[in-house]
Amino acid sequence: MADLTGSGVCSEDSELLLPESGCAERSWRLNFDGFQRSELKEKPPRGLHDCLGVLATEDVVAEYYQQQVEMLEGFNEMDALADRGFLPGMSKEERERTARSETLAIRLSNIANMLLFAAKVYASIRSGSLAIIASTLDSLLDLLSGFILWFTAFSMQTPNPYQYPIGKKRMQPLGILVFASVMATLGLQIILESARTLISDLALYTIRTWSTTVLENVNSLIGRTAAPEYLQKLTYLCWNHHKAIRHIDTVRAYTFGSHYFVEVDIVLPSDMPLREAHDIGENLQEKLEQLPEIERAFVHLDYEYTHRPEHAQAHS
Structure with missing residues (x-):
């Protein structure tokens, strides 16, 4: 190194x-x-490139510098966490006020959707129009999605450490997965029942959109790795955590529901007392778990890095 x-x-x-x-x-x-961030210049008109969806040379360069700016901002955030021991943000009172405002907005939205749904049901019965019936079903799905999101949020806010020792934050992607499956199924049914809907492309768009949502949430449940930029931020934070750290053997982050599980292997001096080494690892774990995207962090301490990686997958 x-x-x-x-x-x-x-x-x-x-x-x-x-x-x-x-x-x-x-x-x-x-x-x-x-390092200093360069000023981002306004992009010149592209004309034909926009029509063909092709990236010009100046766009590639601009995208590269934008990634560098975002990387430096992420490193600054890690510096703040390493120096202060906590992330700057809203106070507890501000978070409570925001939560109350969000709750009130959700309730008002649900009431408005219920009134709109009742009016559409009456209009559908009186007119028998297929367009109004389709709009009524759309309002019904809005109510269903609101109920699922409310139920999952309520479940996550009522932890039960005995029955769910790792928490219930995976309730949200699971609820979205169920609702997205219903939406995709409904879209397929619309295709089979109505050729006019098929020609208008309402159903195909719905299936494509919610199928994409299903795939995204499936990836979040099976443990997909975090983006390289996020792993860079975690590695930066780990290295700047303590001057006694000699090497960083492994930094791994993977989805576990809507959040990440993080595994970190750091190398400390072989003659360091157990008490000091334990405190370094525990403090690093606490810093990592303060990041809003991380649900759990595991820090493994070692005295050398020439061995095989921990928990390596077996190859057939």
């Missing part, structure tokens, strides 16, 4: 001036203080 002790912007003079804090304390950490 390359020597990273001089990767910061601090000089030897500054370290002599600040021996107890500042540069001397951060000299062992990775940092990007010397």
Whole structure:
């Protein structure tokens, strides 16, 4: 591994001036203080490229720099968590006010959907129009989706550590999976029942949209890996966690419902006392679990990194 002790912007003079804090304390950490974000320029008109859906050279370059900007912003967020021990954000009172406002909005939306559904049912009975009946079914599905989301949110807010020791946050993607399956099935039924609906493309769009939703939630339940950019942020946070960390053997994040499970293997000095090593690993676990996307984090401590990866999958 390359020597990273001089990767910061601090000089030897500054370290002599600040021996107890500042540069001397951060000299062992990775940092990007010397990097500056370039100003994003307005894209020129593309004309034919827009019509054909082809990325021009300037678009590829702009996309690359945009990814770099987002990466630096993610590293700054990890620096804040490493220095403060918590993520900056809303206070408890602000979160409670926001939650009450969201609850009120959901209730008002449900009441409006119920009134609209009742009016459409009356209009469907009186007119017998297929268009109005289809609109009535759409309102019924709005009510069904609202009920499923409310039920899953209520279930996640009432934990039961004895029956569900890892929590019930997977209720939300499971509820969406059920509703998306109903929507896809209904779309297929509309295709089979009405040629006019097929010609108008209402049903095909519904099947495609909700089938995509089904696939996305299936991936979240089977343990799909996180994006490389997110793994970069986690690796950055782990390395800057403590100066005693010699190597980072493994950083793994995979979906487990709507959140991530994270596994980290760090290498500490072989002669370090157990108490100190335990505290380093536990503090890193607590930092990782403060990230809103992470449900659980597991930190494995080791004294060398030449062995085979932990929990390696067997190959036939």
